[in-house]
Amino acid sequence: MKRRSRRALIYLALVAAQVFALFPFWWMITTSLKHQVEIFGGLEFLPQAPTLDNFAALFDRYNFGPFLANSLLVVAFSVAGSLLLGTPAAYALTKLPTESWLQRQALIVVLLVRMLPAILLVIPFYLVLANYGLLNTRLGLILVYTGLNTGFVIWLMQSFLAEIPRDIEEAALVDGDSRLSALRRIVLPLAAPGLAATAIFSVINIYNDFLIALTMTSTPDAQTIPVGVSTLIGKIQIQWGPMAAAGVVGALPIIVFALIVQRHFVRGLTLGAVK
Amino acid sequence: MVTAGAARPRPRRRRAAFIAGPHVLLVPAAIALAAVSVYPLAYGIVASLRQYRYGLDMGFAGADNYLNVLQDATFLTALGTTAKYVVLCVLIETLLGLGLALLVNRQLVGTGLWRIGIILPMTVAPVVVGVMWRLIYASDIGIADPVLGLLGVHGVHVLGGESSAFLGVVLLDVWEWTPLMFLILLAGLQTIPQEPLEAAVMDGASALRVFFDHVLPMLRPVLFVAIVLRTIDALGTFDQVYVLTRGGPGVSTQLFSIYAYNTAFLFTQEGRAMAMVVLLLAAVLVLAGIAIRLVRLGPGTR
Structure with a gap:
């Protein structure tokens, strides 16, 4: 029983490390797919209406x-x-x-x-x-x-x-x-x-x-x-x-x-x- | 040059090619390396003895730049900030990296996947890392301030305050470079023979005892290499901080490299900036000397 709970703790720590390592990627990618209004509209972990406008703007306006x-x-x-x-x-x-x-x-x-x-x-x-x-x-x-x-x-x-x-x-x-x-x-x-x-x-x-x-x-x-x-x-x-x-x-x-x-x-x- | 088609063996020519060959192959690379290290450094050291204004060489200045730099309070502050930054980052990264390596160094469901997830941060460009954390710390659209609010810390803008900005930059570095420590230490752990450890466990030693008595001593060489490499790289940290804070607010995150960059390219005092850089070079050479002693050199010695 003690052994099993130790294993559970190990996996818990690893999951926490993964979340910490991967969250900034998630945040950047989802932000890149949001409209300007949505970016300022509060914390959303998923874009409600995904758009590629930001990527188009990079090539149209930002060289x-x-x-x-x-x-x-x-x-x-x-x-x-x-x-x-x-x-x-x-x-x-x-x-x-x-x-x-x-x-x-x-x-x-x-x-x-x-x-x-x-x-x-x-x-x-x-x-x-x-x-x-x-x-x-x-x-x-x-x-x-x-x-x-x-x-x-x-x-x-x-x-x-x-x-x-x-x-x-x-x-x-x-x-x-x-x-x-x-x-x-x-x-x-x-x-x-x-x-x-x-x-x-x-x-x-x-x-x-x-x-x-x-x-x-x-x-x-x-x-x-x-x-x-x-x-x-x-x-x-x-x-x-x-x-x-x-x-x-x-x-x-x-x-x-x-x-x-x-x-x-x-x-x-x-x-x-x-x- | 002897070719594959040579029907008659020509031992003398072949011996000549054998002796001359390797050294000749070193020459182009040696020239290229000298062109990007010895030449610019010599040029830079000369420049550090001259006075530059607006990018124009105003003549010989002797030791003026060095004296000037050593009396510059902002420079000394930048050195202190850098030292604090390097010590804090390397310490946290070593402990976290070691902990993670110990966790992963066992039979796990999906071992490879845990590894990939953990090392992803260090693969992306430091500039992009700066962008990611800018998006997290931003006071209007970021997530850091609301999260701090949930934890009971209200009204803090991470990049707005001096100490919070410094800690914010350290957290970014920890995020980006703990993976390097993790990978090197994991590789080190995997070379440690298991039998002595198992024997110790059989004898009733606790996990902590096994770690301190058996694992740590065997891990020490790898640990040193990792710490020295990371320390040298951390001393030169520039990209992420430039993107995140440009050294501000105030001078709270102005690391050595940011100040040297500003001096050379914003204030166009190349000579004075070179004097700073030469002082840093001395420090790096000492560290590199230690590293080279530790890194086992060359083929056949592994």
């Missing part, structure tokens, strides 16, 4: 078309660029003698870059990009994100690559494959799931970034979705409906991606320190 296009373009090029730069480097690190000086130093540097808070970097970035006339351009954002994300790719990919048994690759080498073809035929197929997870984490990191995009851009020519969301808040009278809708647009694609890689979450967030 979300360009914001979305900028985000997609910047994310696509930065993720591709950092995977191209980072994956070979990660492979090279796993091929260096284990615990060698170079391997150790390389990983420390990469880890340091990842740990630098964005506020440390945005002021110099701003000054540097201003020098080259790259402020408020998508190219400027792509260059910054590509560089920063390369460190993340190296860390995560070397943790995935290190799991591929050396024997398999060495067997291919003994069979007469060159290192390059062994990489192409053996290592990359085995690393594909890790590569996919790394790519998705990179998409999440870059799509979600706010501070860098906020400081480097100033008009819808280059502003991304998170910056677009924040432009809705600066106004004197906040339009709650469109703001909630903007939040939904900002969150939805990422939640889908995040659920795909949730198996690798711990590794992605701790850079392989914990699996």
